[in-house]
Amino acid sequence: MGLLLLVSLACSAPREPVSLSLLTALSGSDAAALQEHLNAIAATVEPVTVRLHTVPLRALEDTVLAFNPHTAGGRWDLAVVPTSWIHRLHQRQAILEVPNHHVLSLQQTVMPLALLATSVQGQVMGYPLSANVEALVLNPHLFPHVPTSLAALTRTPLPPGVLPLGVNLRDPAQVLPLLASWETLPPDATPPALAQLLRRFLLALQPATAQRDLFNLWMTSTAPAVQAQLFAEGRLAALVSGPQVLGLLETLQKPLVVTPLPAVCEGCSPPKPWARVTAVVVSNVCPYPDLAQQLALELTTLERNVQLNLAMNLLPVAGGADESQILAKSPALFGFQRALASARVLKAAELSETWNAWEKALALVMQEPQQERAGSGQRGEL
Amino acid sequence: MRTFRSSILYQLTFSHGLVALILSLALGVVATSIVWVRTRAVEGQLLDSSFALISDQLTAQVRRLEETRDGVARVLASRPLAYTTNDLIWLHEIVGYTDVDRIEVFSDLRKLIEAYALLPGGSPEAATQWLPSNPQVAALLQAGQPVTWVQLREKGLTTLKAGVQVFKGGSVRWYVVVTLALQPSLLTSVLPTGMTGVLFVGDRPIHQGQQAGGGRMAADFLALARRETVMRLDDDTSIGLELTAPPHLIHEALAPMLQAGFLLVLVSQLLALLLGHHFARRLLSPLHDLLEGTAAMARGHLTVRLPVRRQDELGELTREFNRMADEIRTTYLGVIATLAEVVEAKSHYTREHIERVERLTMATAQVLEERGWARWSSHQKFILSVAAILHDVGKIQIGNDILNKPGPLSGSEREEILSHPEVGATIVERMGKLERAAEIIRACHEHYDGSGYPRGLKGEEIPLEARIILAVDAFDAMTQARPYSKARALEDAIAELRAEAGRQFDPVVVEALIEVVRRGQQGEAVGTRDSSGFYRSLAGHSGEVAATPS
Incomplete structure (x- = not known):
């Protein structure tokens, strides 16, 4: 028997699996889900090994954007990046353009918004993978009807100790669409102008925003986790969030309703949220570009894209995303899908400038005395 | 019945192949063992470094x-x-800053506050089963000692926990x-490509990871596996790790070796069989000659003589065979010579007549061969010579009175002659x-x-050798003087031969004989090679007839 096994060993063709490295900021179960799907694809395509290298987002940005294809230092083959980086990667000639026959496939399978997000000057430079969009998550026990505006929401009577709304002020993707729909935002808004706008916004949502605890809650760097915990414990009535909170809330089996962001005030135009799309890009120096691009394309197929994004609590980008499948798995995710339908993609340059201006505006508002900002607040026991 | 498998050639070739196979297999086993040991060492080093890495990571996590x-x-x-x-x-900011998953503060048995990351810290399974569920941990905590332990759920999340009493x-x-x-x-973040790892808490496996790239290979069963305890916690729980080296290591090391080994065995076998067959054939060729010579002797080929090509025992055997064959032939030839002498004495033939008949017979046969009308082997020529010499040996039995009777024969005498x-x-x-030879003589x-007589055969029914001897005997009788008759002129004899061609003699044989006679007139020797006077040599008993088996 041993001899037979040795013979089979000797007769088995020596395999030389192609190895590709994929950089991503996804971690934990998200990275595990991506790895699982890549392994499944690799098993059907070629004898290829895709090794995931999980790094923090900042490190990913440094690695990917600092990558020089001509020196090929710190080589990577594929990377999962926000589409807002694609413009710079394209300028540095660090990534490969998606071949035409793949573009034709993407046009049939991927939603136009996601394809637009990966395009630079008419060239498709990446394979859309996931989308993220902000929506309003409500406790249906506290809101029998979905409020028509944030102002109405904050005026809804709530049990004592329950905060009305969670917003992450540090994330312009949450706040700026609200501000822009409330008052027209000039394209070259300066930090003082943005700070002024934010002050008026806070005043418009009085008296809720007058609570010091609520303002601290909106300003903390860990706002998503704190607000999700408070919501899960019934101490927060609603929050503006992306789909990443669904993992926790659905694990805890908390009742919730997800709806697109409402207008700030009655009669205001509804906000147009920002769609944040991530994509898989292929390095310009990848030794197996065809293989890498084929792997990336396979991630955009309908069923795989839906399954992968359901596992990661993100939104599929497959154009015909199976609504019944999403609904069966996560009705709340379907609410985010609806929000995505009305979203817009911000151009990279616009995003960068806005981000910088917003951080400065926030700093201006934070420097003001509490009384000036929102009147006197009470320290609230939960 | 001798088959190829029972032949010495097969046995020698097979033994060559067998020896080569054993040698190449032994060589392969030694080489594979060396590669195996060295690969095991590499696997061991890889496992050591992976154990150290995962242990360090686990220690760092516990320390954090x-x-x-x-x-x-x-x-x-x-x-x-x-x-x-x-x-x-505040607590959440600590969670975010330290990357822990959950912080809980208890006031005696009551949970005062907790903060947790979205997942997995927010999972209910990550919540601490408080003191009553952990009597050992509770005892240590209540004694004021910091404790680190593992919370193991039946199905699901396994968490590391560190607790301490706060002095308020x-x-x-x-x-x-x-x-x-x-x-x-x-596991998966540190395992090298293809390595498999299982994380144990106590004896219970909680995570299994394989770094993609190893695949399923025929060598999976050969990969080195080892299990070690990497950490022991305050509640006496051990965290163990079982690692299996990437199978491709042993595969990549052994497969080329085994493939080369199989190729080596194949080539060496082929060479061993070819060379073994060649040497065995060289060694055995004298034996084959002996075998064929013996068989030829048994069939009556008395002229067999084998070339002696070697100086070893087989050469000696060949010489002995030749000596034995010579003795047998000499015995035969002696008998033939004796019979010939008896015929000479009985029928008043001269030795010269027998010599001439034999010589002319062989010369005529040579002319027929030159014209492409017949072909004889050396043995057949030997038989022809014997038949020519002894063609009238039957006259031994006829009484001299009848044989030498000058007048006409009576019926019974004639019967006896016929x-x-x-x-x-x-x-x-x-x-x-x-x-x-007997058939020709008949x-x-x-x-x-x-x-003719005794059976009245005609044409091709008569053996060609008999037709030749008949014509030659008649020609010699006509051209030689006898006690009772004069010799006829050569041309008369030739005319007589031609006259009887198609009646008494075979026309083809007559023409061949006449050509022999003509060549003799012109002084051209015929039959110098094969018809050199066999009888003459018999008479002297001094010659050896060399021939190889035909």
């Missing part, structure tokens, strides 16, 4: 957990804490518990191995047109 626990405990010793938004934010003064006892989930990424070919054939047959008086 304990540092977070101690830091939070120090702050809480002097800080009031309530279940307020601000305190929750008075009788109030607070406890801080910090939680970190044991994620599968602990029977002498049969008698001669019988005599020669009894000598053994000369059946063909037909030596058959005429071409069927008018």
Whole structure:
């Protein structure tokens, strides 16, 4: 028997699996889900090994954007990046353009918004993978009807100790669409102008925003986790969030309703949220570009894209995303899908400038005395 | 019945192949063992480094957990804490900053506040099963000792926990518990390509990870596996790790070796068989000659003589065979010579007549061969010579009165004369191995047109050798003087031969004989090679007839 096994060993063709490295900021179960799907694809395509290298987002940005294809230092083959980086990667000639026959496939399978997000000057430079969009998550026990505006929401009577709304002020993707729909935002808004706008916004949502605890809650760097915990414990009535909170809330089996962001005030135009799309890009120096691009394309197929994004609590980008499948798995995710339908993609340059201006505006508002900002607040026991 | 498998050639070739196979297999086993041992060493080093890496990571995680626990405990010793938004934010910022998954503060048996990351810290399975569920841990905590332990759920999340009592003064006892989930990424992030790892808490496997790239290979069963305890916690729980080296290591090391080995065995076998066959054939060729020579002797080929090509035992054997064959041939030839002498004495023939008949017979046969009308082997020529010499040996039985009677013969006398070919054939047959010569002698008086005796054969029914001897005997009788008749002129004899061609003689034989005679007139020797006077040599008993088996 041993001899037979040795013979089979000797007769088995020596395999030389192609190895590709994929950089991503996804971690934990998200990275595990991506790895699982890549392994499944690799098993059907070629004898290829895709090794995931999980790094923090900042490190990913440094690695990917600092990558020089001509020196090929710190080589990577594929990377999962926000589409807002694609413009710079394209300028540095660090990534490969998606071949035409793949573009034709993407046009049939991927939603136009996601394809637009990966395009630079008419060239498709990446394979859309996931989308993220902000929506309003409500406790249906506290809101029998979905409020028509944030102002109405904050005026809804709530049990004592329950905060009305969670917003992450540090994330312009949450706040700026609200501000822009409330008052027209000039394209070259300066930090003082943005700070002024934010002050008026806070005043418009009085008296809720007058609570010091609520303002601290909106300003903390860990706002998503704190607000999700408070919501899960019934101490927060609603929050503006992306789909990443669904993992926790659905694990805890908390009742919730997800709806697109409402207008700030009655009669205001509804906000147009920002769609944040991530994509898989292929390095310009990848030794197996065809293989890498084929792997990336396979991630955009309908069923795989839906399954992968359901596992990661993100939104599929497959154009015909199976609504019944999403609904069966996560009705709340379907609410985010609806929000995505009305979203817009911000151009990279616009995003960068806005981000910088917003951080400065926030700093201006934070420097003001509490009384000036929102009147006197009470320290609230939960 | 000798088959190829029972032949010495097969046995020698097979033994060559077998020896080569054993040698190449032994060489392969030694080489494979060396590669195996060296690959095992590489696998061992890889496992050692992976054990060290995962152990370091686990230790670092535990240290971070304990540092977070101690830091939070120090702050809480002097800080009031309530279940307020601000305190929750404060705790969350610690969670976010330290990357732990959950922080819980207990006041005796009551949970005062907790903060957790979205997942996995927010999972209910990450919540601490408090003191009553952990009597050992509770005892240590209540004794004021910092404790680190593992919380193992039946199905699901396994978490590392670090707890400590916070001294708040008075009788109030607070406890801080910090939680970190044991994620599968602990394994997959550090395992080298193709390595498989299983993380154990106690004897229970909690995570299994394989770094993609190893695949399923035929060598999976050969890969080195080892299990070690990498950490022991305060509740006496051990965290163990079982690692299996990437199968491609042993595969990549062994497969080329085995493939080369199989190729080596194949080539060496082929060479061994070819060379073994070649040498065996060289060694055995004298034996084959001997075998064939013996068989030829048994068939009556008395002229067999084998070339001696070697100086070894087989060469000696060949020489002995030749000596034996010479003795047998000499014995035969002696008998033939004796019979020939008896015939000479009985029928007043001269030795010269027998010599001429034999010589002319062989010369005529050579002319027929030159014209492409017949072909004889050396043995057949030997038989022809014997038949020519003994063609009238049957006359031994006829009385001299009849044989030398000058007047006409009576009926019975004539019968007796006509029977002498049969008698001669019988005599020669009894000598053994000369059946063909007997057959020729029996037909030596058959005429071409069927008018001869004893059986009245005609044309091609008569052996060619008999037709030749008949014509030559008649020609010699006509051209030589006898006591009772004068010799006829050569041209008369030739005319007589031609006149009888198609009647008494075979026309083709007559023409061949006439050509022999003509060549003789022109001084051209015929039959210098094969018809050199065999009888003459017999008379002297001095010559050896060399021939190879044909």
